[in-house]
Amino acid sequence: MSVHARLRHRLLAVAAALAAVALLLTALSARAGATGGGLKSLAEAKGIYFGTALTQGNLGVPALTAVAAAQFDMVTPGNEMKWDTTEPSDGSYDFAPGDQIVSYAQANGMRVRGHNLVWDSQLPSWVSSLPSAQVQSAMEGHITTEVTHYRGQVYSWDVVNEPFNDDGTLKQDVFFNAMGSGYIADALRTAHAADPGAKLYLNDYNIEGENAKSDAMYTLVRSLKAQGVPIDGVGFESHFILGQVPSTMAANLERFTALGVDVAVTELDDRIPLPATSADLAQQADDYAAVVQDCLAVSGCVGVSQWGVGDADSWIPGTFPGYGAATMFDSDYQPKPAYGAVVAALGGSATGPSASASASAPPSASGSPGAPAGGCQVADSVDAWNTGMTENITLTNTGATTLGAWSLVFTLGGGQAVSSTWNAAISPSTGQVTATNLSYNGTLAPGASASFGFQATQTGDFAAPASFSLGGVSCVG
Ligand code: G2I
DSSP: OOHHHHHHHHHHHHHHHHHHHHHHHHHHHHHTTOOTTHHHHHHHHTTOEEEEEEOTGGGGOHHHHHHHHHHOSEEEESSTTSHHHHOSBTTBOOOHHHHHHHHHHHHTTOEEEEEEEEOSSSOOHHHHTSOGGGHHHHHHHHHHHHHHHTTTTOSEEEEEEOOBOTTSOBOOOHHHHHHGGGHHHHHHHHHHHHOTTSEEEEEESSOSSSSHHHHHHHHHHHHHHHTTOOOOEEEEOOEEETTOOOTTHHHHHHHHHTTTOEEEEEEEEEEEESSOOHHHHHHHHHHHHHHHHHHHHSTTEEEEEESSSSGGGOSHHHHSTTEEOOSSBOTTSOBOHHHHHHHHHTTOOOHHHHHHHHHSOOOOOSSOTTOOTTOEEEEEEEEEOSSEEEEEEEEEEOSSSOBSOOEEEEEOOTTOEEEEEESSEEESSSSEEEEEOOTTSOOBOTTOEEEEEEEEEOSSOOOOOEEEEETTEEOBO
């Protein structure tokens, strides 16, 4: 071979290798069902962030960190910045676990929500048993040392965490008992002095809708603002139960922003009584979409964070026995319907899988592709607002044979036009349409279900899709 021919041969080999890598990466992202830039790039295009909680243990799980790095641009340490970790005994500090989370975040282009400085839980006993006269200096010393350590490295601090009882009274914890309600202003002023650049938050749960507890938080924030206390934001934890996202959430967030503070969804999850059915997962998709839509509807809502990456990492099963499946990713880090619904709510479409659906044939199982070989059942739910709607559909194979692929035909209401899809390809966008499985959800054993959905624009007709059929046979509603 001449020198030129050898060079050409080598270049071709390199080009072929690069093409193979590109193909592999495309296939991998399609399998993950992820949009190219993940939730974070869709969120950033809307002017918000999308975060997750991470613990030190999580950093050693490659499947978890792959999803975290691809999807999220904000990290909250799950436990590593809490008082019991950072100052387990008086004046002796350990920032190594928190530093590890911060390094991971920095290496992956993510910001950090510092969590948290003052809380009655995960509080070492040396603090809770201090004589009242020593509590203020212990609190101020802890805040000053920790905030100074992370100065310039955190986007925000949850300065006081969960100060309220559900009835709107302040918890009678060691801080309140020593200093009265003034401990909150004191904590905020102390944090501000240590890092004037960090956004300072109060964070709590069960304040997402309008109720006695959120009224109390509202009154507190209004009074802090009136006194010139440095407070920048309120965190709404958003630990929801399936189907119970409060309808007043957007209005509630809005009233806080009118006080001149940011708001954020800080610890989102949505717990399901186990085992989760496909209808539950469709409801969960609606719940997640509703929360994201509520944040997007409020101009001072700066971002949404989920509490943990996948169902395997969630605190829910340990704290609420019988409940789980609370996140957007299953225990193998595969996206659940809630993920697709959030993608759609953020204005994206799960293009990865759609693109690959036509390119790669679904794995063939017994039964001819698309033929019902028995029957089908469809459960659907629609969530409409003035100009749009989100629809989640669960198709169940009620026949006796396994389907190797499926194509579900149905009819949209007048004026509805599909703008984005998840877990299926849909065409055309109006009138009678066909939803076709993607590469990863074509196989449906008898009794098995596939959930998919779409977002549509509409002009006043909110009607759910109708006349479902599979292979020319009508499905049971
Ligand atoms: O409880 C859920 C969250 C509610 N809002 C504040 C968050 O900080 C809180 O997070 C959770 C962590 O996800 C859990 O991981 O806070 C729990 C404690 O209140 C954390 O659980 C604790 C366990 O209870 C301890 O037994 C364990 O030693 O985690 C500790 C560290 O793994």
